[in-house]
Amino acid sequence: MARHGSKRGWYGKVAGAALGVTLLAAGASVWTAQAGAVHPSASHPTSSAAADRVKAVAVTIVHASDKGTNGVNITIDDGPDPVWTPQVLDVLREYGVKATFCMVGTQAQAHPDLVKNVVAAGHRLCDHSVSHDTGMDKKSEAYQSKEILDAERMITKASGGVRPMYYRAPGGAFTPYSRKLAASRGMRPLGWNVDSKDFERPGTDAVVSTVQQELPNGPTILFHDAGGDRSQTVEALRRILPWLKEQGHTFGFPVR
Numbered sequence: 001m002a003r004h005g006s007k008r009g010w011y012g013k014v015a016g017a018a019l020g021v022t023l024l025a026a027g028a029s030v031w032t033a034q035a036g037a038v039h040p041s042a043s044h045p046t047s048s049a050a051a052d053r054v055k056a057v058a059v060t061i062v063h064a065s066d067k068g069t070n071g072v073n074i075t076i077d078d079g080p081d082p083v084w085t086p087q088v089l090d091v092l093r094e095y096g097v098k099a100t101f102c103m104v105g106t107q108a109q110a111h112p113d114l115v116k117n118v119v120a121a122g123h124r125l126c127d128h129s130v131s132h133d134t135g136m137d138k139k140s141e142a143y144q145s146k147e148i149l150d151a152e153r154m155i156t157k158a159s160g161g162v163r164p165m166y167y168r169a170p171g172g173a174f175t176p177y178s179r180k181l182a183a184s185r186g187m188r189p190l191g192w193n194v195d196s197k198d199f200e201r202p203g204t205d206a207v208v209s210t211v212q213q214e215l216p217n218g219p220t221i222l223f224h225d226a227g228g229d230r231s232q233t234v235e236a237l238r239r240i241l242p243w244l245k246e247q248g249h250t251f252g253f254p255v256r
Contacts, residue, residue: 105151193218
């Protein structure tokens with residue numbers, strides 16, 4: 001979820017911190033589909049056995065699309081939700097679109113069937129912390145670590161062993177530490193270029209208009225499938241997805 005009401009976007013928040021940051025490992029640019037699967041017997045993602053199966057990735061915040069200059073990335077935050085996630089999945093399936101679902105750990109733990117449905121449909125998973133604390137950047141490193149790693153564990157377990165490929169800080173509350181930690185676990189920090197403002201429920205027309213007006217800002221678009229009534233999001237997606245196709249856009253996943 002975007003940190004609504006704040007004058008700073010996620011770009012402004014991390015721009016300074018991103019300077020001078022280097023890759024965590026020589027193979028950090030290698031990124032396999034769904035970031036691989038953790039063996040179900042792994043008790044915790046920080047165990048040495050699980051760590052051996054994780055390849056570190058770049059700490060820089062990803063925002064481009066793997067489909068190139070005409071690509072767009074649909075990202076869905078805060079779920080899964082038993083009412084709205086299935087409806088979002090239906091719309092995505094109707095238009096043949098794959099998306100990235102940024103899941104809250106407790107939601108994934110409560111609805112593992114929905115996590116599995118997301119994976120089965122070919123979408124990607126993203127760690128969105130355990131409790132969606134938009135003030136994480138003001139908390140201790142120990143707190144940040146627990147929020148990120150516990151959510152990773154919850155999502156991986158709920159999915160049946162598919163690990164999240166990305167980490168999106170709640171409200172864009174990244175820190176150099178949280179980005180480095182996520183990257184060390186194979187999760188690229190994920191930002192956004194277009195905030196649809198759907199979380200505020202301004203009306204379907206307003207959501208559609210916001211996306212159309214802000215799309216020149218970049219390819220990664222933020223929507224939500226939880227946190228309240230998301231009927232406007234569902235209807236907005238039903239209008240935005242075909243419009244994007246008409247404009248010559250293709251749908252992809254975030255890359256560096």
